[in-house]
Amino acid sequence: MKKPTKRRLGLALATVGLAGVLAAATMLPGSATPGINSVSTILARGTDQSSGSLPILKGTDLVVAVNTFEVGGSSGWHKHPGGAIVVVQQGQITLYHSVGNHCESTTYTQGESFIERPSDVQNGVNTGSIQTIVYVLFPGVPVGGSPRIDVATNPGTCPGV
Secondary structure, eight states: OOOOOOHHHHHHHHHHHHHHHHHHHEEEEEEOOOOSSSOOOOOOOOOEEOOOOOOOOOOEEEEEEEEEOTOOBBBOOOEEEEEEEEEEEEEEEEEEEETTEEEEEEEEETEEEEEOTOOOOEEOOSSSSSEEEEEEEEEEEOOOOOEEEEOOOOOOTTTTO
């Protein structure tokens, strides 16, 4: 077994000392720069129930909206130019998709979130017993354009929706 040299011992002590200084610096209160005359309020939070992602393209708008649905209310058939990220703040919403020759539906409740892809044609319906409130981020909206593209009619695979 080799005997530690003064150089190795000094390097080990310096490493432990530096680690201690870094740990202390990150634990000190006030080490972050506080905001001045500003407030951040979380409007909604939801756990993502979707898979996949949405691209955020440079040179397009990001639009944030709050949508309110009375009991039985619906969004109507639509899609979004850059998709949507939705957080259910209150109530529940059932999202209907026309997929091929059949209808698919998924119900999202308070505290859940989901994405709508740009190619998705859907209709969101409040199928709950209280008012539904959702917060939505629309990425990839043409500058000054609408975050929503109406689809004139039911695609035919979701009768009564």
